[in-house]
Amino acid sequence: xxxxxxxxxxxxxxxxxxxxxxxxxxxxxxxxxxxxxxxxxxxxxxxxxxxxxxxxxxxxxxxxxxxxxxxxxxxxxxxxxxxxxxxxxxxxxxxxxxxxxxxxxxxxxxxxxxxxxxxxxxxxxxxxxxxxxxxxxxxxxxxxxxxxxxxxxxxxxxxxxxxxxxxxxxxxxxxxxxxxxxxxxxxxxxxxxxxxxxxxxxxxxxxxxxxxxxxxxxxxxxxxxxxxxxxxxxxxxxxxxxxxxxxxxxxxxxxxxxxxxxxxxxxxxxxxxxxxxxxxxxxxxxxxxxxxxxxxxxxxxxxxxxxxxxxxxxxxxxxxxxxxxxxxxxxxxxxxxxxxxxxxxxxxxxxxxxxxxxxxxxxxxxxxxxxxxxxxxxxxxxxxxxxxxxxxxxxxxxxxxxxxxxxxxxxxxxxxxxxxxxxxxxxxxxxxxxxxxxxxxxxxxxxxxxxxxxxxxxxxxxxxxxxxxxxxxxxxxxxxxxxxxxxxxxxxxxxx
Numbered sequence: 001x002x003x004x005x006x007x008x009x010x011x012x013x014x015x016x017x018x019x020x021x022x023x024x025x026x027x028x029x030x031x032x033x034x035x036x037x038x039x040x041x042x043x044x045x046x047x048x049x050x051x052x053x054x055x056x057x058x059x060x061x062x063x064x065x066x067x068x069x070x071x072x073x074x075x076x077x078x079x080x081x082x083x084x085x086x087x088x089x090x091x092x093x094x095x096x097x098x099x100x101x102x103x104x105x106x107x108x109x110x111x112x113x114x115x116x117x118x119x120x121x122x123x124x125x126x127x128x129x130x131x132x133x134x135x136x137x138x139x140x141x142x143x144x145x146x147x148x149x150x151x152x153x154x155x156x157x158x159x160x161x162x163x164x165x166x167x168x169x170x171x172x173x174x175x176x177x178x179x180x181x182x183x184x185x186x187x188x189x190x191x192x193x194x195x196x197x198x199x200x201x202x203x204x205x206x207x208x209x210x211x212x213x214x215x216x217x218x219x220x221x222x223x224x225x226x227x228x229x230x231x232x233x234x235x236x237x238x239x240x241x242x243x244x245x246x247x248x249x250x251x252x253x254x255x256x257x258x259x260x261x262x263x264x265x266x267x268x269x270x271x272x273x274x275x276x277x278x279x280x281x282x283x284x285x286x287x288x289x290x291x292x293x294x295x296x297x298x299x300x301x302x303x304x305x306x307x308x309x310x311x312x313x314x315x316x317x318x319x320x321x322x323x324x325x326x327x328x329x330x331x332x333x334x335x336x337x338x339x340x341x342x343x344x345x346x347x348x349x350x351x352x353x354x355x356x357x358x359x360x361x362x363x364x365x366x367x368x369x370x371x372x373x374x375x376x377x378x379x380x381x382x383x384x385x386x387x388x389x390x391x392x393x394x395x396x397x398x399x400x401x402x403x404x405x406x407x408x409x410x411x412x413x414x415x416x417x418x419x420x421x422x423x424x425x426x427x428x429x430x431x432x433x434x435x436x437x438x439x440x441x442x443x444x445x446x447x448x449x450x451x452x453x454x455x456x457x458x459x460x461x462x463x464x465x466x467x468x469x470x471x472x473x474x475x476x477x478x479x480x481x482x483x484x485x486x487x488x489x490x491x492x493x494x495x496x
Contacts, residue, residue, distance in 0.1 A: 058237040060186045064198045066239055069139045070114045070171035071188045071232060073195055074123055074146065074160070076131035077108075111189035111232030112136070112160065113171040113241060120272075122264055123231030124246050125151045125158045136162050139169075139196060150271030153376060154215050154279070156246050157264045158231075159271040171233055174240025176260035179203050179219060187223045187245055187256070189232025199224040201254065208257055210247060214342045218257040219243045225256030234258040266347075280348035281374035282321075283314020285487060286338035289326055292492035296453055296477035297324070300362045304328045305338035308479075309488035319369040322360065323479070323488065324454065329357035346374065403467045404476075404493055405437010406430060408460055411448060419483035425450065427481070428463045442491035443478065450488070451479035470495045 110127030114120070121136070128134055134146035144162040151158040179185075186200045201223030208218040221234060225245050234243030243258030267277045286305045287293075294302055304326040310316045327335050331354065335341045345354060350373035358367055402408075408428040415421070415429060427450035433443055443449075449457050453476055457463040470476055474495045481488050 058184050060184075060198065060200050060237075063186065063235060063237070063239040064188060067113075067171055067233065067235055067241075068188060068196055068198075069169035071139060071196060072112045072114065072121060073137040073190045074110045074112050074127055074231060075108070075135040075137070076110070076128050077133045077135075078130050109190060109193060109228050110230040111228065111245070113188075113231075113233045114168050115173065116170055117168050119162045119165050119168060120149070121146075121160050121162065122244060123158050123160060124244060124259075125153050125156045126246075127231045128158050128160060129153070134160065136160070137195075148275075150275035150277075152267055152271065152277040154212060154277065154374075155259055155263055155267070156211075157244060157259055157267065157271075159268065172240050173261055173265065174236050174238065174242045176219065176242045176262045179206060179236070179242055179260075181205055184237050185221055185223055185242065186235050187221070187225055187229060187232060187258075188235065189225075189229035189245060191224075191226035191228045193228060204255075210257060215346065217260055217263060218247070219260055221256050221258060222254040223256065224254050225258075229256075278350055279346040279374040280350055280352065280354070280371035281315070282319075282345055282354070282369050282371060283311035283316045284321065285309040285489065286327075286341065287490050288337050290492065292475045292494065293477055293490065296475040296492055299326065299359075301326055301328065301359050303336050304359065305335050305341045306490065308490045315369050315372050319367050321356075321358070321367060321369070324360070326359040327356050328359055328364070331355050332357075345371065350374075402432075402434070402437075403464070403470075404439045404495065405434030406439050406443055406467075407432040407434075408449065408463050410460060419446075420486075421448065421481070421483060422486075425481045425488075427451070427457050428460055430480075438496045439478075439493045442493060443480070444482075446483060448481040448483070449478055450481060453477050454479070472496060 108127065110123060112121045112123035112127070115122055128146075128148055128151070131148070134148065136144045136146040138144075142165070144165055146160045146162050149159040149161050181203050183203045184200065185203055186198055188196060188198050191197050201221050203219060204222050205220035206217075208220045209216045210218055219234065219242070221243075223234070225248050229245045232245045233241040234245055236242045242261050244261065244264060245256060245258045247257040249255040270277045285308045287308050289299060289301060289304045289306050291302070293299065293306065307316070307321060307323050307325045307327070309323065310321060327341055329335060330341060330344050333344070335344075348354065348371055350371050352371050354369050354371060356367050356369060358365055407430075409431045411421070411427060411429050425448055427448045430443055430445050430447040430449060433440055433445055449463060451457060452463065452466045455462075455466050457466065467476065472495050476493050476495065478491050478493065479488065480491070
């Protein structure tokens with residue numbers, strides 16, 4: 001016992017002495033690693049990371065230095081007045097001399113980037129649209145007249161060429177399909193006239209729908225994009241152009257959108273050959289088959305593109321396609337989502353024939369459709385039709401909430417006349433949607449509900465009978481008509 005006590009005392013004394021020595025010496029410091037290489041070893045050929053910069057961090061300073069010479073400033077002028085569309089989104093386009101006076105001649109500034117040594121450059125359609133004179137200024141100060149080779153308003157891309165230019169720098173093009181949310185990108189352009197400004201951010205989202213729900217596939221980024229950035233490149237961490245900066249949200253800072261470069265590259269041959277883009281068109285509005293739709297409608301398939309609406313006198317109408325048809329294949333290629341079908345049809349030339357495999361009422365059949373040319377935006381329907389306030393519904397007890405939070409009334413002749421409702425649209429009018437109801441996110445006041453689970457709702461009694469029979473957990477499919485855009489659609493609601 002005495003020996004053990006003596007041993008413990010000795011160990012404790014040694015530890016105390018060691019700690020006291022450290023305190024006296026002024027603390028602990030790490031021993032430097034001694035290199036086994038000679039001190040005068042030549043520096044490596046690889047660039048050294050900046051002090052304090054972790055190895056592997058993207059150096060956008062080097063990327064901007066390489067790409068900047070290929071970025072150009074585009075000035076456009078026209079003697080015609082400039083107009084602007086009102087939207088929750090804005091094209092970060094032309095700087096008007098007097099933005100308040102839309103009757104003044106149009107003078108604007110945007111950006112672009114050179115894609116080859118022949119003088120072709122890409123920009124946005126809205127930068128050069130209606131321009132009578134285009135001036136292109138390179139980063140080295142050279143100034144050239146630009147000529148519009150072709151433009152595609154549908155995805156807001158334009159191809160411009162500058163002639164008689166030599167030693168042109170090129171911006172390398174990347175693959176926008178490889179982008180992922182969270183990936184670092186930078187934008188270069190001429191915001192507010194501050195030429196060759198560089199901003200950095202990340203990809204926030206892939207595939208945003210902004211202006212055209214069928215064709216849009218925008219890249220959302222928080223890299224700052226402002227007026228004058230339109231047409232400039234969005235660049236990935238490898239120094240490749242992956243997008244064309246095109247739109248911003250005026251209601252928030254650093255929410256910008258770019259056209260994927262793959263979309264632009266796909267139409268370049270048509271822009272060069274004929275100055276415009278022709279796309280196949282069958283004239284249907286589509287939605288994906290979801291578990292809710294499958295359950296509500298008793299579908300025999302779990303995927304595909306379901307037809308919601310058919311344009312009058314369209315190829316789809318002539319071929320005999322109907323609402324609720326589910327398109328499963330195009331020329332034996334499976335269709336999983338409606339976007340796949342839209343891309344497939346749009347990539348085909350008008351006049352070609354598409355062989356569609358369709359599921360109708362549980363049975364498969366093949367329908368051949370001869371494609372027409374896709375109309376320009378705004379030609380399919382009149383989007384300027386306003387939706388007037390419907391009459392107030394009948395008084396109800398304050399504690400009574402309509403089923404699903406949706407109050408409906410009969411479709412009266414006055415509303416039909418004001419909104420120019422087609423004769424073949426019959427149903428009940430949505431008069432109110434409670435913000436706490438189950439249908440708040442999908443139905444709006446002014447919608448005409450034509451069917452619920454494929455059962456016609458020709459009167460309020462029909463609607464209340466069908467909806468009233470639903471039990472909690474059931475899924476109801478509403479087939480409606482929206483007078484604001486003159487379109488039919490399908491939505492599902494889960495009964496609370």
